[in-house]
Amino acid sequence: MIDFSRIQKELQDCGRDNDSSGIRVSPKADDLTRLTGTIPGPIGTPYEGGTFQIDITMPEGYPFEPPKMQFSTKVWHPNISSQSGAICLDILKDQWSPALTLKTALVSIQALLSAPEPKDPQDAVVAEQYMKNYQVFVSTARYWTESFAKKSSLEEKVKKLVEMGFGEAQVRSAIESSGGDENLALEKLCSG
Amino acid sequence: MSSDRILCKFFVHGSCLKGDNCGFSHDSKDPPNNVCTFYQKGMCFYGSRCRYDHVRASSDLPTPPLTSDSESLDRSLSTAPSMSFQRQGYDGDGNNHGDKSSSVYCVHPREYPLCSFAAAGDCPRGNQCPHMHGDLCATCGKKCLHPFRPEEREEHTKECEKKQKHIEALKQSQDIECSVCLDRILSKATPGERKFGLLTECDHPFCIQCIRNWRSSAPVSGMDVNSTLRACPICRKLSYFVVPSVVWYSTPEEKKEIIDIYKAKLRSIDCKHFNFGNGSCPFGASCFYKHAYPDGHLEEVVLRHLGSQEGDSIRLSELLGGLQIF
Numbered sequence: 001m002i003d004f005s006r007i008q009k010e011l012q013d014c015g016r017d018n019d020s021s022g023i024r025v026s027p028k029a030d031d032l033t034r035l036t037g038t039i040p041g042p043i044g045t046p047y048e049g050g051t052f053q054i055d056i057t058m059p060e061g062y063p064f065e066p067p068k069m070q071f072s073t074k075v076w077h078p079n080i081s082s083q084s085g086a087i088c089l090d091i092l093k094d095q096w097s098p099a100l101t102l103k104t105a106l107v108s109i110q111a112l113l114s115a116p117e118p119k120d121p122q123d124a125v126v127a128e129q130y131m132k133n134y135q136v137f138v139s140t141a142r143y144w145t146e147s148f149a150k151k152s153s154l155e156e157k158v159k160k161l162v163e164m165g166f167g168e169a170q171v172r173s174a175i176e177s178s179g180g181d182e183n184l185a186l187e188k189l190c191s192g
Numbered sequence: 193m194s195s196d197r198i199l200c201k202f203f204v205h206g207s208c209l210k211g212d213n214c215g216f217s218h219d220s221k222d223p224p225n226n227v228c229t230f231y232q233k234g235m236c237f238y239g240s241r242c243r244y245d246h247v248r249a250s251s252d253l254p255t256p257p258l259t260s261d262s263e264s265l266d267r268s269l270s271t272a273p274s275m276s277f278q279r280q281g282y283d284g285d286g287n288n289h290g291d292k293s294s295s296v297y298c299v300h301p302r303e304y305p306l307c308s309f310a311a312a313g314d315c316p317r318g319n320q321c322p323h324m325h326g327d328l329c330a331t332c333g334k335k336c337l338h339p340f341r342p343e344e345r346e347e348h349t350k351e352c353e354k355k356q357k358h359i360e361a362l363k364q365s366q367d368i369e370c371s372v373c374l375d376r377i378l379s380k381a382t383p384g385e386r387k388f389g390l391l392t393e394c395d396h397p398f399c400i401q402c403i404r405n406w407r408s409s410a411p412v413s414g415m416d417v418n419s420t421l422r423a424c425p426i427c428r429k430l431s432y433f434v435v436p437s438v439v440w441y442s443t444p445e446e447k448k449e450i451i452d453i454y455k456a457k458l459r460s461i462d463c464k465h466f467n468f469g470n471g472s473c474p475f476g477a478s479c480f481y482k483h484a485y486p487d488g489h490l491e492e493v494v495l496r497h498l499g500s501q502e503g504d505s506i507r508l509s510e511l512l513g514g515l516q517i518f
Contacts, residue, residue: 009374063372064409094415098372098406099396099425 002062007032010101023106025056033058037069037106041149042114046141047075050149054109055085056102066096067105076137076144078118078127087112088122157182161189199224233303235322302340310335331356358439365440371426372402377440388440390450391431394424400436407434433480455480466491 011032014025022040037054041047052075057068069092071085079088091100091108121127130137154175160182161171166189178184200216201224202208208218216225228244230236236246307323309315313334315325327337327345331352337345362378365388370377377399378386389403398406407421415421423430435454441447463481465473469491473479483491 003373006372006374061409064406094420096415097420097423097425097428098402 002033002058002060004032006063007035007058007102010103011035013101014103021103021107023103023110025102025106035102036072037102039106039110039113041145042110045114046138047077047113047145047149050145051151052113052149054106063098063100066092066100067102068092069105069109074144074148075113076126076141077113078116078121078123078130079112080126081123082126083123086122088117088120157185161186197222201225235304237322300340302338304340306336306338312336361439361442361446364442368397368440370399370402371396372398372406375399386438388437390435390437390441390447391424391429392433392435392451393431394427394429395447396424396426397440398425400434403434 011025011027014023022038024038026036026038028034028036035056035058037056039052039054041050041052050073052071052073054069055072059065059068069087071080071087073085074082075085076082080086087109089108089112091097091105116130118127118130126137129140157175158168158171161175162168164186166174170189171185174185174188175182178188198216199220199222200208200214200218202210203214203216203218204220204224208214208216226245228236228238228242228246231242231244231246236242301324304324306326307315307321309317310321310323310325311334315321315323315335324339326335327339328335329337329348329352331349332355337348366376366378368377368388369375377388377397380386380399385399385401387400389398389400391398391403403425406425409421418430419428422432435451437450437454439450441450458480459482461481462468463473463479463483465471465475466479466481466483469485473481473483477493485491
């Protein structure tokens, strides 16, 4: 049986001080078993400036079983699968403790971004690149951050689409109707 | 006059609950004892309206010492400075007691009962109250300390301080949260949940249910029972058992006391694994429960010999205790 009152408390707690850490947790649906966590890329790493989304699924036995977490934002990191977003972190597996919370787990993931463990890899390709060609790793990770983890502001999106030759009013309504998704807006503009 | 030849006054009314065990006679031919004991003790409220005889105590009654001199009562009262006992109520009223009032049977003041109002807090009649008022107990604030019963005073003071300590401890425990369910432990829904689970090796608070759930939960693949489940969820220090307690402690001595009381309680309960010698207990000599045979004698602790050169015998628990397991 999931302890929903504890999850609710954790959400309140996260909401209280998200300004300092930038870590947020919000429910995906009403039932609190599926949540989304957001962590900012740590400063001084190739992930700086990115905002990473993590899918959280609460197991039946929470908090006596660890929450299932995986990145929904694509990340280039030795301990995170570049394909599935699966995370290799001991506290999410055999080192879980019921005193840990969603927030502390997310903080640990943030710490994992700053301190990769290439010797215990989740993604062998990334780990090999990290060990053999660190510079390439850094630039790939930074490129992935730029491409997948950065949300450009509305004005930037408008500017980009206007440059493509669409009218500004048209662009704004297209972006609004597609929920801020740049590519969807472009499709709409093209189709009609 | 021995009491078994005196007619039982309850029997007369058909309401003696003691039956054959009654110390008084249940034979209606025996003479009834119509003496008012309250009057003899010097405080019958009914006065002349009393249905029992207001006679002086007969000399064959043993202690307390008899005196017909009311002054001696005065003296004994005046030697007790803390006594706020008003005497007018029972022997000052000469009309009620008639010519008998001058000869009051005096008992030692320790025999006087306390005014029940005063014992429960304070008496609204104050100094006008015919009953004896106790001294103020500084701890509970009730006038319940009997001025002439030192053992009772001491017992009450001890009891009261213990209660007060318990209340203080409860107050301090009020805000403590369980790190697992994140609830305040003493604010949980049912009384059964409002209990702390103390770990022997560290001082992190949990509610008994959460820590027991964690320790008995099925390990996730790769989880080690000793290093993870039996460890404190916060500091991961290994504790072999959990002690339930209704209060949290503030000093190591208090913690030790809680653990000792718990262990002593378990030691008085028969181990169901041992089953009076018919079964076998997996915990052996380290079991907290009682291992006793049907005739009452306790199981002998069999020491296992460690194959060491000295041939010393050593208990497994001591051996394990000596190892640093983290």
